[in-house]
Amino acid sequence: MYQRHTSEIVLSALDAQAAVVLLGPRQVGKTTLALEIGEQRPSVYLDLQRDADRQILTEADLYLNEQVGKLVILDEVQQMPDLFKNLRGQIDMRRRKGSRTGQFLLLGSASNVLLHQSAESLAGRVRYIEMPPLLLDEVGKDRLNDLWLRGGFPDSFRANSNRASMTWREDFLRTYLERDIPSLGPRIPATTLRRFWTMLAHAQGGLLNASALAEGLGVSGQTVARYLDLLVDLMLVRRLQPWHENAGKRLVKSPKVFVRDSGLVHALLGLGSLESLLGHPVIGGSWEGFCIETLIAAAPTGTEPFFYRTAAGAELDLVLRLPGNGIWAIEIKRTTAPKVSRGFHLAVEDIKADRKMLVYAGDQEVPTGDDLRAMPLAAAVSMLRNL
Structure with a gap:
């Protein structure tokens, strides 16, 4: 078991809000985390993918x-969208009786679907938290290459071998394509x-070229936009x-588009x-995407991520606008030679960045002049966590 940073965030949110919505793809660890929290206080758990648990909520207010x-x-609360109206009534009723925090923990695996369902019903009553896959500072910097290769889904990362990890991910992809996505409504082969x-994986980290994707698939640009959404x-x-x-x-x-x-x-x-x-052309894009996801997850809540590129050649792989308007400029390179280009x-x-850094594949922090520091990914994560 790994201590997840999301656990602390959820516990803090439950101390401040009546309801918390925990978002993340399937198999990322939401249920495990929720059940651990449930063991620390009186709780009940329902999985709304199960017919028996949905049946319990046929008369939702009576049960609640x-x-x-x-x-x-x-769990999987998007399976019962009509339930959000009941939850609003329950929260308001309990507020009148003096109970304002820690009442509902809702888990979902489709962000915009769930947000649209709950936006009006639970406005002002809920906090949204996204749970990422396992992160570098959760598994340890000595496992960096394993985490990069296998990804952060717990069952993939903890598999007994690279082959077993690949088998898990193939099954994950097949399940999403054949069962999970159709269950949300879209009829896409x-x-x-x-x-x-x-x-998208072949073009990892590239600029979105919808017309090229549409031509390659033999579909319209609008269809590509729908698939991407x-x-x-x-x-x-991530867009x-x-x-x-x-x-x-x-x-x-x-x-830019990243898996x-x-x-x-x-x-x-x-x-x-x-x-x-290491011998594949995607290595640069893969490393960049891995670092970007790691850094965004480590940044303070409310941080806005961007990239920067001009027609004249100025470019930054990642720009983080932190709460309070601090701006970090970050270059990411899969190299052991810490150098940046003039475009950086x-x-x-x-x-007008407040801080500039190069995240590279070495294992030492290196000052390179002009207030630029080259550092390994783990050091950059630590800096963001300590803000």
């Missing part, structure tokens, strides 16, 4: 009235969506938006060992 004083944990997902909503793909505040510059306006878990990138491309990954320095000047 009996659970006053307990933490009610509802599994083979088509698999091809689309694989195309779906994978983003399921928290399996990293470009920085847009320099009106005098010709900025790139297309987002969020590096292990899924490698499974989609059939890369089952570190040796095969131009970009730092453009966005």
